[in-house]
Amino acid sequence: MTQSTVNSSPAHTTKTVRKDNWWLEPASIALGFTLFIIYATFRAFENNYYEINQYLSPFYSPKIILEFWKFSPAILVLWIPAGFRATCYYYRKAYYRSYFMDPPACGVGHGGGSSYCGETTFPFVLQNLHRYFFYMAALVVLWLWKDAFDSLFFQGQFTFSILSLVMFVNVVLLSNYTFGCHAYRHLVGGKLDCFSCTKASQTKHKVWQFVSKLNEHHMFWAWMSLFSVAFTDFYIRQVASGAYSPMRIF
């Protein structure tokens, strides 16, 4: 391509002339992520209070118990949602801005430098594997639906509690996040150039339209499901430790 033509004139001597609180968004996002990561790491290693009767924490589901594995079973599962979120197009935007400050906000200089490689080299080139994480994360979400339904039965009897309701709300939010994924949007129909050409592509178009609707609010679902998954785990932890009750309705 053509040579660099970047402007280095006295018209732009400061990093930005923006006067609004442009730092507020990246700072709050960094705070939100950091709190979640601290809580999730603590819970993954706590290896306790994750199950009580028919309730199982989403951090430990599916529960994988292996003879030789002496550590927390959460570690065997959590790498899937962690990898899924770490490679998610929304979270990438958020942490490139909040943690890497590249850029911290629009039109705000950050020291730049021509050594920038973006997602062209290791490790960030691995972001391209996002769709593989999607496949695995989708299976985990389906499993969480099973957990939510299992929570409705105790010793063969139907029961309903606020904790079950929390589990259902959580799995709905997680599904809206997972199935609004950009990679899924592509795989399910976005990759086609002609939607009307065949019967199959017409059906794919319908699914693509639905996924696009979820995708429009992907950031919203990303945050809502992050809160709900932490809250669901917290509630189950409190019930398992005896601090709270599941609040049975019937």
Add this chain to the structure above:
Amino acid sequence: MAKVTLKVYRGDKEKGEFKTYEVPIEDGMVILDAIHYIQANIDNDIAVRWNCKAAKCGSCSAEVNGKPSLMCKTRLDRFAKDEVITVQPLKTFPLIKDLVTDVSWNYEVNKHITPLTSKDEGEWVIYQEDIERVQEFRKCIECFLCQDVCHVLRDHDKHANFAGPRFLVRTAGLEMHPKDTASRTKYLKEEGGIGYCNITKCCTEVCPEEIHITDNAIIPLKERVVDDFYDPIAKFLKGLFKK
């Protein structure tokens, strides 16, 4: 009469300074009106490029209080009463004078994109659902605000390696066109440098045509590049299926 204070860059790329102007405010006034007032009444030699004054030609791009904007679409009543408004030229392109930059680099980039290629020579019948995505991209007015704000060009100076959001939008419009048969994924991965985009969405934030540049053009293109270069399992399965 109420007045607005503007700090406008005056100079070229070697020498210049911000000059303060006071301009009387009229109802519905935009930044471009204020610059025209300065040109007509205070400093006749202030350089500004404009054409339509209707946010459709993409000529009057500048940075208003640090935000890449069309001067003809930025109303004065958007700002606080006593606010001093800073007007700068675009940062990403070489400055010619005052608010005018040389955006010709963009036209060079454009020449490297394979144009619409179709084997269908008959009369085209295209259904709305097949062209909807492309129509969004055709709204582009080539104001190059997205190119200006993109940190890959603006801060990292990757003009030699990255086509920039405007041209990813154009490429998306061609790639998703129902009649197009060319593939541009190799171009995107190599010369177009789509991997340099870290999807931080500033292009989308500034686009005056409200094109969802990142979500609807760049990310779908990134996924098409993944199909062709980073998904060995899908390739393997496709190979099996073909036999």
